[in-house]
Amino acid sequence: xxxxxxxxxxxxxxxxxxxxxxxxxxxxxxxxxxxxxxxxxxxxxxxxxxxxxxxxxxxxxxxxxxxxxxxxxxxxxxxxxxxxxxxxxxxxxxxxxxxxxxxxxxxxxxxxxxxxxxxxxxx
Amino acid sequence: xxxxxxxxxxxxxxxxxxxxxxxxxxxxxxxxxxxxxxxxxxxxxxxxxxxxxxxxxxxxxxxxxxxxxxxxxxxxxxxxxxxxxxxxxxxxxxxxxxxxxxxxxxxxxxxxx
Numbered sequence: 001x002x003x004x005x006x007x008x009x010x011x012x013x014x015x016x017x018x019x020x021x022x023x024x025x026x027x028x029x030x031x032x033x034x035x036x037x038x039x040x041x042x043x044x045x046x047x048x049x050x051x052x053x054x055x056x057x058x059x060x061x062x063x064x065x066x067x068x069x070x071x072x073x074x075x076x077x078x079x080x081x082x083x084x085x086x087x088x089x090x091x092x093x094x095x096x097x098x099x100x101x102x103x104x105x106x107x108x109x110x111x112x113x114x115x116x117x118x119x120x121x122x123x
Numbered sequence: 124x125x126x127x128x129x130x131x132x133x134x135x136x137x138x139x140x141x142x143x144x145x146x147x148x149x150x151x152x153x154x155x156x157x158x159x160x161x162x163x164x165x166x167x168x169x170x171x172x173x174x175x176x177x178x179x180x181x182x183x184x185x186x187x188x189x190x191x192x193x194x195x196x197x198x199x200x201x202x203x204x205x206x207x208x209x210x211x212x213x214x215x216x217x218x219x220x221x222x223x224x225x226x227x228x229x230x231x232x233x234x235x236x
Contacts, residue, residue, distance in 0.1 A: 029198050036191070036227050044234050046168075047175060053168040080153060083146050090143065121161070 017104040025082040028075040035072040070122050074115045081111040129217040131196045142197045145190035152187035181235055188231040192224050 007013060015023075045056045059065050085107045088094065094103045127133045132141060163170055174180060199220050207213040 026202060029195075030202060033195050033199055036195070040227065040230050040234065044230075047172060047234060050168040053171065057166075076153060080150055083150065087143060087146065 016101075017108070018100055021082055021085070021104045021108060025079060025086070028079040028082070031075040032072070032079060035075070038068070038072065066122050070119055073118045073122070077114045077118060078111045081107050081114065129214070129221065130200050131193060138197045141193050145194040145197075148186055148190040149194060152183060152190075155183070184235045185232075188228065188235065191231075192228050196220070196224055 042056060045052045047053070060069065085094075085103055088103070089100075094100050130138060132138050159174060160166065163174075175184070200217060203213055203216045203220065207216055
């Protein structure tokens with residue numbers, strides 16, 4: 001009955017970049033939500049006492065802890081960058097399709113650079 | 124609407140505004156904390172404790188904690204209502220969300236004060 005053409009060639013359909021930016025914003029937000037207890041625990045340990053602080057600093061030398069903190073920091077940095085773009089869009093910037101696409105590219109590049117710098121900084 | 128009973132403000136527009144106010148506060152807080160960590164490396168316990176317990180930092184931390192609760196309530200509520208369709212699943216997830224946020228808020232208060 002429905003004669004509309006169907007394109008299910010999975011190799012040719014893909015999300016446009018702004019859609020990817022948007023879904024990553026959502027995913028990074030959920031990651032940060034689940035990271036809240038970890039961050040609160042670290043904050044509590046770091047402020048509890050001098051020995052608590054230096055024990056945490058010592059823990060940060062392990063590769064696992066560094067990866068966890070880098071992961072959380074990456075989600076946070078991405079979320080902030082995509083959030084700033086979102087606020088700028090709310091304020092009326094990037095009105096055209098071309099500007100939307102360009103701002104997606106720029107915010108993705110900024111986020112990747114910040115995540116890499118964070119990685120270098122942690123190690 | 125029943126569907127919105129567990130949302131923060133029960134108003135889409137108010138949620139939208141709250142989400143942006145809390146976003147700006149959280150963004151500034153992240154910036155200040157990262158700025159401190161970058162300029163104070165390696166960090167000592169005394170430096171960290173002194174910085175965190177200045178009056179202005181305590182107020183800023185409380186503002187950020189409140190914003191974190193507001194921001195994640197609205198954000199996670201939206202994600203739950205988008206992806207969890209069966210009513211009992213959705214309602215349970217939202218009740219868990221609110222209980223979790225209450226826990227984070229109380230825990231955060233204890234740390235900051």
